[in-house]
Amino acid sequence: MGMTLLLGLFALGIIIGMPVAFALGLAALSAFFYEGLPHFVAFQRLSSGVGTYSLLAIPFFIFAGELMLHGGIANRLVQFATALVGSRRGGLGIVNVFSSMLFGGISGSAVADTSALGSILIPIMKKEGYRADYAVNVTVTSSIAGIMIPPSHNMILYAVAAGGGISVSRLFMAGVVPGVLMCVLLGFAAWIVAVRHGYPSVPFPGWKVVGQTAIRALPGFFTAVIIVGGVLSGIFTVTESGAIGVAYALVITGLVYRELTWAGFVMAVRQASKTTALVMILVGCAAAYGYMLAFYQVPEALAGFITGYTQNPTTILLLINVMLLVAGMVMDMAALILICTPIFLPLAVQFGMDPIQFGMVLMMNLGLGLCTPPVGSCLFVGCAIGGVKIEKAVLTIWPFYLAILVALALTTYVPAVSLTLPNLVFGN
Template sequence: MGLLLLLGTFLGLMVAGVPVAFALGIATVAGFLYEGLPLFVAFQRILSGISVFSLLAIPFFIFAGELMLQGGIAARLVRLAAAAVGAVRGGLGLVNVASSMLFGGISGSAVADTSALGSILMPVMKEKGYDPDYSVNVTVTSSLAGVVIPPSHNMILYAVAAGGISVSKLFIAGIVPGILMCLCLGVAAYLVAVKRGYRSETFPGWAFLLTSFVVAIPGLLTAIIIVGGVLSGIMTVTESGAVGAIYAIVVTALVYRELTWEKFRQAVLRAVITTSLVMILVGCASAFAYLLALYRVPELLAAGLTFVSDNPLVILLMLNIILLALGMIMDMAALILICTPIFLPVMISIGVDPIQFGIIMMMNLGLGLCTPPVGACLFVGCVVGGVKIQDAVRTIWPFYTAILVALLLTTYVPAISLTLPNLIE
């Protein structure tokens, strides 16, 4: 009855439109009252959930991403991608994917990627004769690069929820799956462009390509500084995030000279709001997960999955289906914090490495950002592109298929996500 009350209260509040963090908190309080547990324990769990040193990196990553969004880095990355792949048939679709791979790997945010690149590329694609739904679809789905390719603050949440596994290994583990996913999306974008008869752009020449690369180098170095500092052992994740944010200020204000005081103020404000939401969510989810553990939910779920089948391949397939379904109806950060303590023991029991499972979870839940009814990236992309959600979803299936292909390869070929982390051991 206690578990039913906990989950029923949470789902009921979600349906009523209560924000996820508050729904988790209220459901947790209801569970503690039902069990007769002192509420100060819930308060302690909330505080312990956010009193983790690694979480200090999140506000720095978010702030750095906002600075790059406001300071002109995105526009220069788009110019570089256009010079490199724009001459291919339907080249602006590939430019979109390549830009997302570059910018998402720097900002670490799929929603920021959708907003920034969508605002730049969608008007150009419309002017060049691309259908609005195609522009939205390729922009929205390619933004998932920000979730998988490091640095990603969602990976930090997973590392904390998983009991403190190596963030640096998670970062490097996402490189190959992220590139693989972008390659699959590039193929889908190309095939759809050929089918619809979109034309290619003129190659601007090697001199322009080289110039675009040189101009984009200061922005690209942001990701190298953040990820390289962690992998080299010179800096912790938190220190690399702080250095990355400082470097982003220097580049956007002194090198590119596009970061005005008003843009800086907007970056600070948006970073504070986003960080506050994330920390409230982390604290409430930590207390919620305490009750899930009290009710032995991980053990019950493991028993249920193994009852259906004891084949690891089948269990992995069932897990992917469950995560995909959950990703369609809940916020990604909340799901990471709730599902990791539940599913990770099951994965370890069938021999799946926690690092690989982290990447599988990033890709699964990331896809939920592009699916109705609560896909944040889908909503932002449709607003920026001026397209109805139903019109975008009607033609987005080739891009969903591309992401699923990359997901299945990452799931069933462990070397894709584990080779690079194993090399740094």
């Protein structure tokens, strides 16, 4: 009865439109009270959920991303990408993917990527004769690069949800190859669709212009180098690198590019504060909910159900992927990381998957959920910018879904895709 209360109240909260954090908190507290557990334990779990030191990096990463969003870095990355790869057939589609790979590796946010690059590229693509749904689909699906390519605050959430025994530095390195692989496949899909529809290309401006745009974009791109390089070299902790990244972003956008206005700075502070508050409330409520999931042995029950159906590792990993994909279609990514990690990670490890590799599988699955109805936030943002109905965009987005699914399959069944780089950098 208690487990029914825990799961049922959460599901009811989601169905009636309650914020995910509140649905988690209400369900967890109800289960605590039903079981007669001391009330202070529930609030202990809530507070301990946000008491992890590594979570301090999240507000810094979010703030740095907001500063770059309002400070002109995205514009310069788009100019560089256009000069470098825009001369191919359907070049602006490839530019979109390449820009997402660059900006995503700086902002670490898929929604920020969609908002910043979509506002620049979608109107340009429509003006140049590209269909609006194509422009939206390329922008939305390539935004997942912000989740995979470091730095990514979602990877910090995963490390916390996994119990704190996973290195964030290894996770950062593990995301590079899957993220780039996914972007290459998306670029290929964008090119195929562009050729099929006869979309135009822009003239190659020459290597001199490529060099000039690269130089202009380099200070902004160096933000990611400072953050990730500082962590990997051991000079900074993850939290310290986030703080250094914020300071550097302020200098670049305010003093070098001189595009960060006071209004833009206030907006960045406001949005970063709002997002941080939402994430931290979610983490606290998810910690209490996870405690009750463990109390009712839900992870063990699910593992027993799946292994009772099949003992084939390939089939089990496929089932995990399917369940994560379905969950990603109906819930927010951060909440799912915190809920699904303690449930599926032990099962994946039991059947031979490295925790680092599972983290990449989880990120890509849930990232795809950001691009799918009914609650895909990136899809909503992209369609709003492009002035396209969601139903119309979804009808033509399948080649890009297919590209991501191919990258997901390779990441799931070929451990070297996600493990080679961190093993080279840090050792086995």
